[in-house]
Amino acid sequence: MFTRRDVWKLTDEDPWHPILLWYARAVGELQSRDGTDFSDPTCWRYLAEIHGTEIDRSRWPAGATWDECDHGSWFFLSWHRVYLHYFEKVVRQAVRDLGGPADQWALPYWDYSDPRRPGTRMLPPAFREAVLPGGGRNPLRIDQRDPDLNDGTRGLLEDSVDIHEAMLERDFAGVQGRPSFGGGAVARRWHGGRFPGTLEVVPHGLVHNDVAGIDGWMGAFETAARDPVFWVHHANVDRLWEMWLAQGSGRVNPPDSAWLGMPFTIGQGAPAVTLAARDVLDTRASPLEYEYESVALPAPAPGTFASIRTEAAPPAERMRMRDDTPPEMIGASEQPVPLATAPSYVDVTVVEPTLRGPALRGENAVPRMFLRVENVQGRLPAAPGYAVYVNLPEGANPAAHPERRVGTVSTFGVREASGGGEHGGDGLTFAFDITDVAQRLQREGDWEPRRLRITFTPLAARRGLVLRGQAESDLTVGRVSVYAE
Numbered sequence: 001m002f003t004r005r006d007v008w009k010l011t012d013e014d015p016w017h018p019i020l021l022w023y024a025r026a027v028g029e030l031q032s033r034d035g036t037d038f039s040d041p042t043c044w045r046y047l048a049e050i051h052g053t054e055i056d057r058s059r060w061p062a063g064a065t066w067d068e069c070d071h072g073s074w075f076f077l078s079w080h081r082v083y084l085h086y087f088e089k090v091v092r093q094a095v096r097d098l099g100g101p102a103d104q105w106a107l108p109y110w111d112y113s114d115p116r117r118p119g120t121r122m123l124p125p126a127f128r129e130a131v132l133p134g135g136g137r138n139p140l141r142i143d144q145r146d147p148d149l150n151d152g153t154r155g156l157l158e159d160s161v162d163i164h165e166a167m168l169e170r171d172f173a174g175v176q177g178r179p180s181f182g183g184g185a186v187a188r189r190w191h192g193g194r195f196p197g198t199l200e201v202v203p204h205g206l207v208h209n210d211v212a213g214i215d216g217w218m219g220a221f222e223t224a225a226r227d228p229v230f231w232v233h234h235a236n237v238d239r240l241w242e243m244w245l246a247q248g249s250g251r252v253n254p255p256d257s258a259w260l261g262m263p264f265t266i267g268q269g270a271p272a273v274t275l276a277a278r279d280v281l282d283t284r285a286s287p288l289e290y291e292y293e294s295v296a297l298p299a300p301a302p303g304t305f306a307s308i309r310t311e312a313a314p315p316a317e318r319m320r321m322r323d324d325t326p327p328e329m330i331g332a333s334e335q336p337v338p339l340a341t342a343p344s345y346v347d348v349t350v351v352e353p354t355l356r357g358p359a360l361r362g363e364n365a366v367p368r369m370f371l372r373v374e375n376v377q378g379r380l381p382a383a384p385g386y387a388v389y390v391n392l393p394e395g396a397n398p399a400a401h402p403e404r405r406v407g408t409v410s411t412f413g414v415r416e417a418s419g420g421g422e423h424g425g426d427g428l429t430f431a432f433d434i435t436d437v438a439q440r441l442q443r444e445g446d447w448e449p450r451r452l453r454i455t456f457t458p459l460a461a462r463r464g465l466v467l468r469g470q471a472e473s474d475l476t477v478g479r480v481s482v483y484a485e
């Protein structure tokens with residue numbers, strides 16, 4: 001059994017803890033296997049091209065399964081778990097080949113989300129130093145990242161690392177457009193899927209964009225896995241899956257065979273694996289055999305939108321309808337909404353819901369409301385993400401109204417899901433539960449039942465991480481729709 005350890009706890013023991021030093025040496029070894037034809041399936045670039053590639057199909061090694069990462073669907077977590085397992089095996093073998101402590105080596109994770117340890121939002125020094133102890137280039141340091149993060153001038157934005165938005169989700173699978181932890185339930189795998197679960201958005205997507213800055217490798221499917229930070233970030237995302245399940249209260253993996261049985265083949269030759277979700281649900285069992293150093297859920301920072309929502313955690317009786325009953329659409333916007341460097345908003349006219357749900361169930365259930373931000377498209381985002389608010393008063397400072405925030409949109413993966421590219425489609429669609437905010441505003445007498453205003457504010461503008469100017473950016477929301485059940 002291997003323990004995947006917290007990269008900052010390792011760093012506190014020793015910035016070049018053997019786990020980190022051997023990670024660096026092994027990455028260097030795998031990079032030294034990169035030839036021009038990528039024929040060694042354990043070379044660094046081969047491993048990264050599995051996730052996404054810019055290399056034309058005609059130049060792929062025979063039999064390669066590249067360009068396969070699952071995003072925007074409920075296969076996101078299971079595919080990446082298998083991918084990480086394969087990567088960990090290959091790195092461990094490289095540590096062994098180099099005469100290192102392979103029996104102790106497991107992939108560390110970057111836990112950036114504990115508000116009591118704000119220093120953990122910094123990139124650990126092992127990923128920033130130019131030179132290894134004892135000399136030689138440090139393979140964990142690359143220049144294709146946001147320069148301020150890379151030189152230790154700043155840490156990840158607080159907004160990027162929130163985990164509570166995802167932890168509050170009740171359902172793993174998004175069915176009929178409902179909000180979910182793990183992504184939309186779809187029948188087939190698709191590299192450019194459209195329905196990311198909340199975990200895939202934040203912290204996952206925002207941390208990608210935050211590390212990448214304007215054009216770093218972490219910002220695109222094709223290049224992300226070339227950054228050694230990708231792997232410690234994804235070990236954390238994988239750990240967050242365990243933490244979500246550990247909360248209980250009905251939080252379980254999907255029982256559907258379409259999800260459990262979907263096979264993922266990673267790699268080629270001797271180290272290749274073919275595994276489905278059902279083979280990797282217990283990380284302690286073979287073939288994975290790892291556990292995380294900690295799966296404790298930190299409390300959110302007081303006064304943040306995450307803490308306000310956590311306090312208002314949904315009562316158990318608020319149940320969703322059965323999966324085969326579509327939620328009732330009670331309003332939708334008529335014009336696309338731009339997402340740029342300044343806040344933008346759209347008004348939605350809402351009709352009275354018939355609320356068949358509680359009546360059909362014959363219970364005193366609290367009606368649930370949710371929002372879909374549909375078809376977010378574009379190639380040139382101005383910000384790493386957008387905060388989404390309901391009924392923000394005209395001219396109000398959004399930061400002063402965390403109680404009206406309903407969630408976050410990330411621009412990671414938008415380009416890949418938009419029209420024009422190889423995997424092009426209709427963009428990404430995000431779903432948000434707004435029941436708590438609606439109930440609070442109703443109680444406070446601040447609720448207009450026939451109209452909702454949805455406001456989008458760029459996450460990082462006030463902190464300086466602006467990716468592009470207003471004129472250059474081209475992101476739009478196709479439609480905002482409102483549902484009740």
Ligand code: C2O
Binds near residue numbers: 051070204208224
């Ligand atoms: Cu497949 Cu974090 O990306």
